[in-house]
Amino acid sequence: MVTTVASRVESLSSSGIQAIPKEYVRPEEELTSMGNVFEEEKKEEGPQVPTIDLRDIDSKDSEVRDKCREELKKAAMGWGVMHLVNHGISDDLIDRVKKAGEAFFNQPIEEKEKYANDQATGQIQGYGSKLANNTSGQLEWEDYFFHLVYPEDKRDMSIWPKTPSDYTEATSEYARQLRDLATKILSVLSLGLGLEEGRLEKEVGGLEELLLQMKINYYPKCPQPELALGVEAHTDISALTFILHNMVPGLQLFYEGKWVTAKCVPNSIIMHIGDTIEILSNGKYKSILHRGKVNKEKVRISWAVFCEPPKEKIILKPLPETVSETEPAQFPPRTFQQHIHYKLFKKTQTLEDPTK
Template sequence: MTTAAVTSRVERLASSGIQLIPKEYVRLQEELTNMGNVFEEEKNNEGPQVPTIDLGDIEAEDEAVRERCRNELKKAAMEWGVMHLVNHGISNELINRVKVAGEAFFNSPVEEKEKYANDQASGNLQGYGSKLANSASGQLEWEDYFFHCAFPEDKRDLSIWPKTPEDYIPAASEYAKQLRGLATKILAVLSVGLGLEEGRLEKEVGGIEELILQMKINYYPKCPQPELALGVEAHTDVSSLTFILHNMVPGLQLFYEDKWITAKCVPNSIIMHIGDTIEILSNGKYKSILHRSLVNKDKVRISWAVFCEPPKEKIILKPLPETVSETEPPRYLPRTFAQHIDHKLFRKTGGAVEKNQSTEDNKSPEDNQPREDGKRS
């Protein structure tokens, strides 16, 4: 562990008593829209609101009840690409265990966390880290994180998972296993929504054997100038699906209908994003929404993001034939997942998203070897 590694942690910087953030954390002027007090913004009931989908009836015996639930999910995926999932089948007790374990890790001294530090320079991105500067923007993000593969079991490296608290490994393992089952249910509904067989989309993103779940715990310390900083800058997720828990501190913003909207905190919910992979396969019928994370002066925000990602090289991502027609030609070039990461199809230009452009705008720690560009909200 080097001194430079320790001093680079945002947590240490935030706890140093500074009143002004270093210039490398100050965002560009065009990024500073709708970055007011996040607690006040969350109270705003005017305008569009992120949809809440009750999954309690997703497998109901009554066909009409079942179809109503599935149609609501399909509509949210097409119009928003993000939603709060409630009655999702994962117990509050397990979710609480995951949160308690993650918070306990980040509440440990920085020196203890440094035992799990990743080595971004060598391409080892699993473990404890902070964003490094990159040539794409030059700005840094106000967050530290812990990142690792969570599922399937044979692809995990438990040696880099936190040993304390003791419940971290069993809680995170069981949560990832249950999320994998939820992903199957969601992908089945989205498949049928495109007129495909239930198992089609899951097959196209790797199936039971190849779909990988990556967990990233984002730790956003209190920030003395939250109106100038971002926890995670604007991006779309490269994943198939992303599932997010948080500690009920607001901060997620979505770019919807040409403006930034702050998501409310919905108790006992899991936030789900449609990722670029599903947008590409659906030829744009399902949306991968531009989003970012705000920070605040008063409360630490923590989020637990799990990204369901296809294998990097084995699958060619392109619009499925059933989604293409003379009036709806293919909107995306064929690429492997690795190529999509390298030539990101979605880039932010002020407030807009342009397609089929090369950028380094949306990299997770795992996504961007050897560059580190940590976009995981």
């Protein structure tokens, strides 16, 4: 079957339509929870996504260090998502990454199409739009640019944007620094499970094999934001996900039975615990359900970097130290590839036979 390139959401948005095509309209049961994202972000009552200050994560003072690490662990167990501040990556570098991504998307669509991916042939890196997935047939109100950014020897530089000229340098340096931050976070999460410091890093592939994939999400203005989603509700399959955004609200988390809108915290990086760490920790760390909202006033852009284990080399399953008689294994053994298939097609698997 040949899949045609999905029409770009940006083209729809700029065409002046007043009503969105039906394939972008969410199912009835979702529409009841779709309010105005700007109003929702202002709400002060109810639960708020935790902000974790990493300034003291490596403090020489063990009491100060332990307090910082305990707060990170608590947020990973309670929410599975947090705003990281004082994360060690300079505002200047983050600003360069954002400017470069914005400049790419500000080009005419014809320029961006030179980098178009081809999902039908398995060429998933590049510029794209969501194709209807088998289960819902829904489309999401976003275009994106997706590519592997680390390890450097695994990158395909031919699909990296040539314009703007700073794109490669800024994105490469950000990926290097983010990789160091991932090691630091994984160390703290390891210790939080009573494991040796380098254990989780090793279990997700280490420096050689853990892949950092960047997806720049571009959410154009939407004439009927109460009917559409930029990204439908999902949990991340990654080990960790790090997100920057252009300070336009849109991220919502499903927490204690309600959708909570994340505040826009200046100079922060949003971090999600992904399914991979949830599985290895036997559910002690949470991979939270989340979605992306759109609006009619402002374009939203986010830069998500997914830290993913190799597809076939590692069997993901709860680590023996996290399993006991009172806490049996919650997840069947799977490769990362099998987990992706399971998520895509919602295959039911049993602990006895993970291949089913």
